[in-house]
Amino acid sequence: MGGSFATFVQSWLMYELTGSKLAMGSLWLVFMLPGVLVKLVSGPCLDRWDPKRLMIAVQWSRAAIFLLPFGMLALHALEVWHLCLTTIAAGMTEQLFRPDGMAYVAGTFPGEKMARVNSLLEGTMQLTQLTGPALAGWALAEAEGDSLPVLAALVAMTAGSGAAPLPLPRAEGGVRRKKAGWLGQLIEGFRFFRLSPLFCGPGCS
Template sequence: MKGLFNNRKFILLWLAQAASGLGSTFSTFALSWLVYKMTGSKVAMGSVWVAFMLPNIIIQMFAGPYLDRWERKKVMIFSEWFRASAFLIPIILYPMGQLETWHLYLVSVATGIAQPLFAPSSMAYVADILPKDKLMKGNSILEGTGQIMMLLGPSLGGLLITAFGVEYVLLFLLISLGLSGLLLMLNPSSKNSTIVKRESWFVQFREGLQFYRVYPVLFWVGIMMMFINTSYGAAQPMFLPYVLDDLGGTAFQYGLFTSAFSFGMFAGSLLTGIQEQPKNRKRVMLRSLFLNGLLFLGLAWTPFYWVALILSFGQGLFAIIFNINNTTLYQQRVPDHLRGRVFSVRILLAQAGIPIGAALGSFIAETFSISILLLVLGCLICLTTIICFLNPMFNNLNDNNVAKWDVSEVEKSL
């Protein structure tokens, strides 16, 4: 550990990622707050989430083959400063009283374009500046710092809004993203003497689909995740009006509510890390999802903020338990040479439901109420997991064997 903190390049990257993580958390918080304060519309809340997620998904799908060809440090700096530049719009216009809702949609789209470029470039850059025997510890420090920013960011953002106003959150995120880019400028460029030619996303996706044909349980897990993420996509934009209106909370309490979910994820990752691999993965995965659905029902019924805080913690806990087991399932079953292709399909299946959920969820909340929305989402998650539990195909979740699949078979079938 001491050797890492004697590495100037790693220290600069670590500080840059910490500033970036805090700025990203603040950007989500500030956008949500501004949209709801200006419009009071739940449909507008869902729409700004869709405006962020659609370009985010598109960039994740298509940018992969190009990131290895571009200078990683420059990509990261572009991501930070492009987002910072976008937030100059509300920083300048809000105090003048000239800020309009469409400005915030524009900022949301810009953030959705730039944000997904940072993480993969950063992960690749770490491998450029650290020796192989230091990568595990280096990644652990960076990941842990990111989790801390997710824990602190919402609460700190809520505290700043409550005490000083949203202008200070906007200024803080501008400084954070700008500082992140400046720190990265002090680091050397990555040494890409050879450019690896990567397959296009279309090729990876097509070959990934062929694998799902012979190992269909993974495909149906992906479909299940699409339904689950539709629920989360519907709920996420509504949590701000839920805390403010339904529970009578403040901006700081909304920040605590969001931090409770992140803290639950942190606790769940620690719990999963110290336990042995489950012998019955099907039971662990589906039970975690079912309990998450019950917690949605709890959020729909409780009028007490402190109860909602506990339920949010529980949702984060069970969500990460499922995610870790789901990721491990894919890593163990999919052959090395097909892993990237299969994960391309998995990402699309998992994320496709998020913008759909955001659009539908905001409509239901606006037409009926947030409590009705949370009730519907909880029932949807519980019903989905019950159907999957009763389906014999999901018994294959307990199979630990790597699928036998020759890449030549894939090529012949295309």
């Protein structure tokens, strides 16, 4: 929820700074595009990292990232580049958290429960992505357009989200097999994507 909540709030701040609806909307593009690059380069590395520790580190990093617009706004020194930098960093870290969370699930739950667990997680993610902007809009309305307490709540929620995995067990499936290097895994992933009818449709190879 924090990703879409944060982007909505920062889009509102962008509009307040620039008065431009185009600049406001472009912040969503700034949020999504860096994630594509992160997915491309980080996928082969995720198997080498402890998923629980990475989830915690990512969420606490995001909380620290959101301190930038909060601090600049509190000092009345917020500028457009602060919002762009924060949005890029938030988009990149979000695309680390989601696949890492799935890797944790795969190493924690038995195979017969995977379909149920994955459907529950994916449904929850889709729901929170939809409700995040609505919640942000409600919070801004309640704060009468004052973004400072809303940003403070965002920092607190993200930090709390990072603390949530602390009591979880380590993924025992985290005992990794020795695999090909990063480039080899990347090529293997592209090959699988190209050949799989599930992704490309029949006859795409």
